[in-house]
Amino acid sequence: MVLRSIMNSQYKTDLLDLKNASDKEYFALNKIINAVRYERQPDDPPIPLEETTNQLKNLPSFVDLKMWCIWNKDHSEMIAQGNVGLMRTEENKHLAQFDIIVHADYRRQGIGKQLLGLIAEAAKADNRRLLLTDTNDRIPAGEAFMQRLGAQRGLEGHVNQLRISDLDHNLIQDWLEQGQKNVSEFELGVWDGIYPQEQLQEIVALLDLTNQQPFGDLEVEEMHITPEQLVEMQKMDAARGNQRCTVYVIEKTSGKFAGYTETVWNANRPEILRQDMTGVFPQYRGKGLGRWLKAAMLDRQLKLHPEIKFVRTTNADTNAAMLRINNELGFKPYMTSILWQMEIGQVLEYLN
Ligand SMILES: CC(C)(COP(=O)(O)OP(=O)(O)OC[C@H]1O[C@@H](n2cnc3c(N)ncnc32)[C@H](O)[C@@H]1OP(=O)(O)O)[C@@H](O)C(=O)NCCC(=O)NCCS
Structure with missing residues (x-):
């Protein structure tokens, strides 16, 4: 027709x-x-x-x-x-x-x-x-x-932005110190760029945390990315110059992932750091792991790329847990983002 x-x-x-x-x-x-x-x-x-x-x-x-x-x-x-x-x-x-x-x-x-x-x-x-x-x-x-x-x-939702000139660096140090109290139980790790090939199966299970964000009234089903799809996504990311960094937390006794946070930096816009997903599995919440992850990520990326002036992230307006952490860091609304x-x-x- x-x-x-x-x-x-x-x-x-x-x-x-x-x-x-x-x-x-x-x-x-x-x-x-x-x-x-x-x-x-x-x-x-x-x-x-x-x-x-x-x-x-x-x-x-x-x-x-x-x-x-x-x-x-x-x-x-x-x-x-x-x-x-x-x-x-x-x-x-x-x-x-x-x-x-x-x-x-x-x-x-x-x-x-x-x-x-x-x-x-x-x-x-x-x-x-x-x-x-x-x-x-x-x-x-x-x-x-x-x-x-x-x-x-x-x-x-909103794209929220943190101006690095407004960032309280003492807060980051405080959160890192608080995080150190967890080291008997948990440890932090980092993947720079592509994910380790031999852990892709565990990594896609970790990325399933994206399904725990609020989806409002959207009629969408949970997404479970496969290792093959992840490899293809990374290839496209690398081709456009996106440098992904993942900071994760592992529970020492079980060796299981407890949570992660990711950012993307691109030399084509060196002043802007994109903050992507941050997630902690429900059984590990309330221990300060979210703040620890965010502080470790910011501390690392700001040292690695001193050009960064802004961090931007998109949050649903109903995502109280994430907004609490972001507000404490000084993120402010930059523009609305409505999914129709x-x-x-x-x-x-x-x-x-
Ligand atoms: C949104 C956008 C694609 C509309 O393109 P456009 O060619 O101006 O749209 P059309 O002329 O075909 O208008 C479609 C209808 O929307 C209405 N509309 C479009 N812009 C409008 C405006 N600024 N105010 C009120 N109504 C508007 C039109 O009147 C028309 O309604 P009608 O069927 O009663 O005639 C264009 O403004 C744009 O590129 N915006 C930036 C990108 C964006 O936001 N895209 C939307 C997500 S896909």
Whole structure:
């Protein structure tokens, strides 16, 4: 079925071959990505062309990403792109994640809607039921579009930021000292860069902690990454210059992992440290392991990369345990991050 909105549209859409696009396509795509990034985070450096290209060329095989683009009249600039990710995993076969960006000069002409039509059709053809995307308060048009569609707010959160100039270094030393009280029972360890090959099975079990974050009203199933998928994700990360650091805690008697925290640093934006997941298994909570992990990570990364001025992390607004630790460290709201969900049937109804 061809949607009426597509038939009426004035713009031609091209499906990009993401792993084998031309230099011109990669260049134009990176340019529009950075234009919208600048609207959202004007103080941050742009993403270099090489990083975007390497990321796309190294997409994991279980991520089926379809991307359409729209060019201006003389085909010199990309003015919009829309993409949908269909994960070839055991879980969440009902979901499709999408993203649409339209250059600010071309908004409110139905381009977003046109791209959404292609996304919804591709997701439906793959037997998906639910679409997911995210918006922020830096570009309010995203939220306006979602409200127009009747999408549901699945999870509300913030990107929170710590300015290193505001960090109380004595607090970090205090938490490290408190952590030392645990050394008869627990020990800290670090993986820099790729995870040790021989421990991948235990590591994927540790990463299952991501399922213990709040998911609000999102209709998502638990995700259990496999060692093979993890290897592919790491390859893509390395290709784009992401340097991952994992600090973990092991219970000495059992040799079991009790928890971990991860950050990502990239030389393309050396002042920003991305704080990813922190988790402690329920049976080990309430012993100060979370603070110990965070303090050890910050202490280490700030010594290793003295250029870091900001640490950023995304938290659900309902994640009281994580927010408590982050607030103590001095993290402050930087921008909102709303995850939206919508039934594909409802989207197709709106488009028609
Ligand atoms: C959100 C975005 C993709 C919309 O693109 P667009 O081409 O301007 O959207 P359209 O013209 O197709 O508008 C689609 C509908 O949303 C409404 N809409 C879009 N922007 C709006 C705004 N700023 N205020 C109110 N309504 C708005 C339109 O009126 C239209 O409704 P209609 O069906 O009643 O006509 C664009 O603003 C953008 O690139 N934002 C930054 C990235 C982003 O936040 N993406 C959203 C997540 S996918």
